[in-house]
Amino acid sequence: MITIDELRASVHEALHYLKGRKEVIDAEVFASWNDLITIRINYTSDIPSNGVQEPKSLQSYGLGVLALFKRGGRREVGFGSVTNDLSIGGVSEALTKAKRNMVFDPDFKSLPDTITIPTLQRYHDNRVMEMSDQDTVDLGWKVLKGSLETFNNGGYKKTIIIGGDVTILKERVAIKSTRGVDGFDETTSLSANITAMIEKEKVKGTGWSLSTHLDSFHPEEAGREAAESAIRTIGGRRIKSGKYPVVFGNQPLADLATNVLLPSLSLASVNASNTPFLGKLGQKISSPNLHIYDDGSMKGEIGSTRITCEGLPTGRTDLVANGTLVGFLANSYFGEKLKNSLYHPLPRSGFRYTSMGRDYKVKAGISPTNVMIEGSIETTRDELIKQIKNGLYVGRIWYTYPINGLAIGDVTSTIIADSFLIRDGKIATPLTPNTIRINTNIKEVLQNIIGITQEKRSTSVWGSKVVVIAPEIAVSEVQLESIGL
Amino acid sequence: MKPNSKIIDTLKSTVSEIVQKQAKSLRESSYFDLRLGIGEFKSARSENGTSKEALDDYEASFGIRVIAGEISSWGFYGQSLGRKDLKPGELERLLLSGIDTAYGRAKANAKRKSEFKKIANALSEVRLAKIKVCQETIPAEFEIDPRGIPLQKILKTSMNASKQMKALDPSVQFASTTIKTAITRELFCSSEGAVIDQSLPVTQGVVYLSAQQGEASPEVGYDYVGDVRGWEVIEGKNCYNSNFLDFALERTRDTVDLAGAEFLKTTEEEVVVVTNPHYNTLLVHEIVGHPTEADRVLKMETAYAGRTWLFESQERNEIGKRIGSPLVNAFSDPTRRGYGYYTYDAEGTPAKAITVIKNGVLKTFLNGRETAAILGHEPNGSMRATAPSMVPLVRMTNTIFGPGRKNPKNIIKEVKDGYYIHNYRTPSISESREHFRISAQKVYKIENGKLVKLYRGGGIMANSKDFLMSVDAVGNDFKMFPIPTCGKGQPMQIMRVGNGGPTLRSKARLTGC
Numbered sequence: 001m002i003t004i005d006e007l008r009a010s011v012h013e014a015l016h017y018l019k020g021r022k023e024v025i026d027a028e029v030f031a032s033w034n035d036l037i038t039i040r041i042n043y044t045s046d047i048p049s050n051g052v053q054e055p056k057s058l059q060s061y062g063l064g065v066l067a068l069f070k071r072g073g074r075r076e077v078g079f080g081s082v083t084n085d086l087s088i089g090g091v092s093e094a095l096t097k098a099k100r101n102m103v104f105d106p107d108f109k110s111l112p113d114t115i116t117i118p119t120l121q122r123y124h125d126n127r128v129m130e131m132s133d134q135d136t137v138d139l140g141w142k143v144l145k146g147s148l149e150t151f152n153n154g155g156y157k158k159t160i161i162i163g164g165d166v167t168i169l170k171e172r173v174a175i176k177s178t179r180g181v182d183g184f185d186e187t188t189s190l191s192a193n194i195t196a197m198i199e200k201e202k203v204k205g206t207g208w209s210l211s212t213h214l215d216s217f218h219p220e221e222a223g224r225e226a227a228e229s230a231i232r233t234i235g236g237r238r239i240k241s242g243k244y245p246v247v248f249g250n251q252p253l254a255d256l257a258t259n260v261l262l263p264s265l266s267l268a269s270v271n272a273s274n275t276p277f278l279g280k281l282g283q284k285i286s287s288p289n290l291h292i293y294d295d296g297s298m299k300g301e302i303g304s305t306r307i308t309c310e311g312l313p314t315g316r317t318d319l320v321a322n323g324t325l326v327g328f329l330a331n332s333y334f335g336e337k338l339k340n341s342l343y344h345p346l347p348r349s350g351f352r353y354t355s356m357g358r359d360y361k362v363k364a365g366i367s368p369t370n371v372m373i374e375g376s377i378e379t380t381r382d383e384l385i386k387q388i389k390n391g392l393y394v395g396r397i398w399y400t401y402p403i404n405g406l407a408i409g410d411v412t413s414t415i416i417a418d419s420f421l422i423r424d425g426k427i428a429t430p431l432t433p434n435t436i437r438i439n440t441n442i443k444e445v446l447q448n449i450i451g452i453t454q455e456k457r458s459t460s461v462w463g464s465k466v467v468v469i470a471p472e473i474a475v476s477e478v479q480l481e482s483i484g485l
Numbered sequence: 486m487k488p489n490s491k492i493i494d495t496l497k498s499t500v501s502e503i504v505q506k507q508a509k510s511l512r513e514s515s516y517f518d519l520r521l522g523i524g525e526f527k528s529a530r531s532e533n534g535t536s537k538e539a540l541d542d543y544e545a546s547f548g549i550r551v552i553a554g555e556i557s558s559w560g561f562y563g564q565s566l567g568r569k570d571l572k573p574g575e576l577e578r579l580l581l582s583g584i585d586t587a588y589g590r591a592k593a594n595a596k597r598k599s600e601f602k603k604i605a606n607a608l609s610e611v612r613l614a615k616i617k618v619c620q621e622t623i624p625a626e627f628e629i630d631p632r633g634i635p636l637q638k639i640l641k642t643s644m645n646a647s648k649q650m651k652a653l654d655p656s657v658q659f660a661s662t663t664i665k666t667a668i669t670r671e672l673f674c675s676s677e678g679a680v681i682d683q684s685l686p687v688t689q690g691v692v693y694l695s696a697q698q699g700e701a702s703p704e705v706g707y708d709y710v711g712d713v714r715g716w717e718v719i720e721g722k723n724c725y726n727s728n729f730l731d732f733a734l735e736r737t738r739d740t741v742d743l744a745g746a747e748f749l750k751t752t753e754e755e756v757v758v759v760t761n762p763h764y765n766t767l768l769v770h771e772i773v774g775h776p777t778e779a780d781r782v783l784k785m786e787t788a789y790a791g792r793t794w795l796f797e798s799q800e801r802n803e804i805g806k807r808i809g810s811p812l813v814n815a816f817s818d819p820t821r822r823g824y825g826y827y828t829y830d831a832e833g834t835p836a837k838a839i840t841v842i843k844n845g846v847l848k849t850f851l852n853g854r855e856t857a858a859i860l861g862h863e864p865n866g867s868m869r870a871t872a873p874s875m876v877p878l879v880r881m882t883n884t885i886f887g888p889g890r891k892n893p894k895n896i897i898k899e900v901k902d903g904y905y906i907h908n909y910r911t912p913s914i915s916e917s918r919e920h921f922r923i924s925a926q927k928v929y930k931i932e933n934g935k936l937v938k939l940y941r942g943g944g945i946m947a948n949s950k951d952f953l954m955s956v957d958a959v960g961n962d963f964k965m966f967p968i969p970t971c972g973k974g975q976p977m978q979i980m981r982v983g984n985g986g987p988t989l990r991s992k993a994r995l996t997g998c
Binding site for chain 2: 400
């Protein structure tokens, strides 16, 4: 394990070394240590299985140098990194690579300057940093306990499936640059994302828990929630194809946001002319009730970090206000490239995420952190369902993609769990999973929002680092297709 | 000098000895294996003719899987490696520490498994199906060594392509290309005595562009060339038989044409569709490749990528049953050249070709040693990991629809009223892969055997079995394409696979905008 003091000392010494190199105009050193532990869960009551399939971890540390060089009459930029080496020898090797890799990029303006002071302080959990292997393995078994006890108590013992994982990410980063950036950060995050099924009943339920601290992390509850949701949806019915008013629960809204909406609100997509919101800045793109912002400085959310991977303090980036598109997620590179006299984006979204977390091996791209979706006027879940009167409550969708490319905005997905028919303003019969495909367009979804709940839940979806603080939203006129065997 | 793949020559005996020595000393372990790999790569990216990024570097890592404990269970440890770690003494220290961690996790896991057995009686010990234990060195095969290509040449090739793409038509708003060429070398040693040293070249080029006409939505194009070969892939030895520049310009022309085309409308009823080999690449990937991966079959992916409609239980499944018309055949073959090529999988099982669907009847699943043991099947060597530091998963290989005998021109000529679905774009699949919606780059209306009109934003959707059962013509124009971005697992692993097929004719609903 590498300490934060070691990382800070390393970037300090590295910068001193780089400042002494004549060929270097400007440089930034980013060092990180990551430990990603995954406890994968697989229990099948009718097939031999392991319960906890495998406790595993990936560990890495090192540093990356992004440097501007003089070559001929122009400035060129290069990046190089080294693994498991924080010494001056390592810095020298990274610089050699950066020099070997340098290119002339006319759009690269400069390394970022520091702007404000970070607000988050000491928000990680030292207990997580120091957890033993036995304790981490136990978190996986706690999930199973929650699900199995719930199923057993309900008398469901056959065709049971319990899957998912407990994931623990420990990160330490430090950064220093010739432009005055000087920051460090330590984060811990814990997540349990669980799916439980009773196959013979064709039902599936979802449960999850996200936390930065062990005390508020409840894997057993996530297991219980998944099993309870599966039991609750027994006896499902199919519905016919058509346009329906739909309440999207926390998970479906997070899925739509993660896979379609937020990629559309990134300056990287604007740069590639690959967003349905091209040229829409300052225009209405949704119901006037909708607000969306990204905020990496919210205490207690696992998407929070003290600083970005460009060393800038995290904070709030407004994306949609009163239904008007007011901003895009930006890093320093795209912020500088695409700014104009009317729009000067703050680069609060420059992160070096890989599957390992914040990773010294790559340069900063654009990633959301915690995304808040809220309404000017908010209501309760019961009122929302009453408002819909007859329609569908969707609790979990799957394989959500911008099917005809992001720029067109068409979205498709299937409803796989946790869903119900709404009749006479009340939750009625469960919907049979895997029998409905949603075929819609993200622009229509935003325009057709007719209600937003006050209650929200932090939610993340498979393969993504973003946390969506998701309400439940009611949307009119959603095209649903009856599918399945 | 940067570390390179030759370093495995000096480390091989050290690693092999550590594994054999530890195999004797870990008293509660029944099996363990170790993978140590190094990849040397060069890559470059450009936009609109300007350079964006160049990289000449290496990546090294190792991963250890241990089975141990009272009711034997898995434990795993993976780690990245740097230059200083690749010296025999330091490497030995790291490997021993990694083995110790994986062993400790396996024992801790087994202890809890034993306690939970009271409330979860399906909990079982891990068993691995037997394989032939091999010791072999497989060198990388290429015509032009990726290591010999100067970084500047890669950058210039990328820049030239994106510059010409941008200049092709005023409607092109953005043109980007990325090229990467690499050699990976991976050493696999197991407590059973396997020592497999396998090297593979990989070369890939990606084009990404957008074109816009008037106020219409921009049309975005994205496609790749790639193969388990050297730089010759970029010079024309690829599935398109076309150099990278020509491939990039062809895709740009397609995108420009589409930007001015009418949007396709969704149909309520099924129509006759002819799907071309490129489209069938993603179709076979989604409705044959994934649903026949044995970890999905055994419900192990339920929380992530889903289950499969081909297997409910050992008693109720589709093995030996008709799931397609007699014209439908499908194979998975890592021994043939393509993006899913290799000689041994990540468990040291020799790669082999398997028939997945024969004359419309499902024959078997792709598996690894653990899933083969549960199913009572013979291991067929389908386990791979993105890097040695990650856990191997069941992955499709070169998984393809088999060729037929019909001239594809005649397949279209016989259609009075239908649609030609040309080149895949994006998939969305139901949870058990029983239904799909896959969009196409282009859709053409067929009238009286001729292509009469181009549409954008289209694709098809159907129940997987209905589509396969309705296949009434299979072309003799088999082709295989690379899919470099197949995601699976937690944490997500992105894998290269090969898929393909001939032209097919079937029925499906059209999907539009």
